[in-house]
Amino acid sequence: MTFQSFLQVVELRTKAASMIPFAIGSLYALYRFDQFQWDHFLLMLASLLAFDMATTAINNYGDYKKAVKRNGYGYEVHNAIVRHQLSERSVLLLIYILLSIAIMAGFTLFLKTNLLVLLLGGLSFLVGFWYSLGPIPISRMPLGELFSGLFMGFVIIFISAYVHVEPAQLAGIAWEHGHVYLDINVKEILLVFLISIPTILTIGNIMLANNICDKDEDIENKRYTLPVYIGKKSALALFRNAYYVSYLDLIVLLALGIHPLVVLPVLLTLLPLRKRISVFMQDCSKERTFGIVVKNFIQLNAARILVLIVAIVLQ
Numbered sequence: 279m280t281f282q283s284f285l286q287v288v289e290l291r292t293k294a295a296s297m298i299p300f301a302i303g304s305l306y307a308l309y310r311f312d313q314f315q316w317d318h319f320l321l322m323l324a325s326l327l328a329f330d331m332a333t334t335a336i337n338n339y340g341d342y343k344k345a346v347k348r349n350g351y352g353y354e355v356h357n358a359i360v361r362h363q364l365s366e367r368s369v370l371l372l373i374y375i376l377l378s379i380a381i382m383a384g385f386t387l388f389l390k391t392n393l394l395v396l397l398l399g400g401l402s403f404l405v406g407f408w409y410s411l412g413p414i415p416i417s418r419m420p421l422g423e424l425f426s427g428l429f430m431g432f433v434i435i436f437i438s439a440y441v442h443v444e445p446a447q448l449a450g451i452a453w454e455h456g457h458v459y460l461d462i463n464v465k466e467i468l469l470v471f472l473i474s475i476p477t478i479l480t481i482g483n484i485m486l487a488n489n490i491c492d493k494d495e496d497i498e499n500k501r502y503t504l505p506v507y508i509g510k511k512s513a514l515a516l517f518r519n520a521y522y523v524s525y526l527d528l529i530v531l532l533a534l535g536i537h538p539l540v541v542l543p544v545l546l547t548l549l550p551l552r553k554r555i556s557v558f559m560q561d562c563s564k565e566r567t568f569g570i571v572v573k574n575f576i577q578l579n580a581a582r583i584l585v586l587i588v589a590i591v592l593q
Contacts, residue, residue: 303438
């Protein structure tokens with residue numbers, strides 16, 4: 279396996295979907311709680327990136343093994359295993375190495391924090407596996423957008439903020455004499471969820487757009503995704519409205535005083551974003567227009583990261 283084929287199998291270009299929420303959560307901990315721990319940051323970065331690459335490789339491998347039709351619809355171009363003529367053994371070895379890194383870094387992070395990190399991390403691992411494996415993977419069901427949005431858009435942000443702060447500031451968990459005690463700061467967790475809504479929706483939209491583009495191929499390969507169930511027209515309406523809800527959430531956060539006033543310029547990103555939404559809705563194509571969906575996600579959330587950085591400096 280060459281370095282180029284490795285990048286294609288793990289689809290490194292798509293890792294912004296996990297790295298951007300990770301950055302938002304880390305900066306939010308510094309902005310909201312004035313706390314940041316470099317060792318925790320680096321451990322979570324290693325675990326998250328390795329696991330994200332592993333699940334992508336697993337998904338590509340699963341699609342390769344389960345594909346009913348491997349000619350036409352660009353399958354021989356879309357699937358890196360076919361395109362680079364990789365052996366199954368090399369792909370499985372890569373998956374094993376990436377999972378080992380993710381597990382070791384994640385377990386070390388748990389030892390430095392507490393049980394809640396282990397539980398949430400373990401749940402995320404299970405969902406990541408279920409996304410690509412099993413008799414009915416999430417990626418082949420109409421639940422992919424929901425799971426990818428919630429776990430990548432909210433859970434990553436929550437954990438990446440949580441590992442920096444004192445447990446009582448978000449949630450504490452203790453095991454004593456066979457009993458589990460959970461102490462939840464409901465207000466702060468709700469605020470983290472509100473901060474996460476634009477990320478949840480824009481990540482969900484990446485998968486929704488992908489499934490809209492692949493609708494015909496998915497029917498051939500028995501992948502019953504959300505657009506297959508609700509139809510292309512309804513899927514596109516959902517796609518468009520998710521962006522508007524994201525901007526509405528930013529206004530609510532501003533009104534609540536959670537986002538700093540410097541978030542106002544972020545609202546201006548709606549103008550170019552609306553144009554790209556229109557382009558995609560008129561031509562849903564992996565080759566021609568899918569890239570603008572990823573660009574929407576990066577533009578909106580990168581602007582939020584910049585705002586948090588500026589607010590931290592001013593603060």
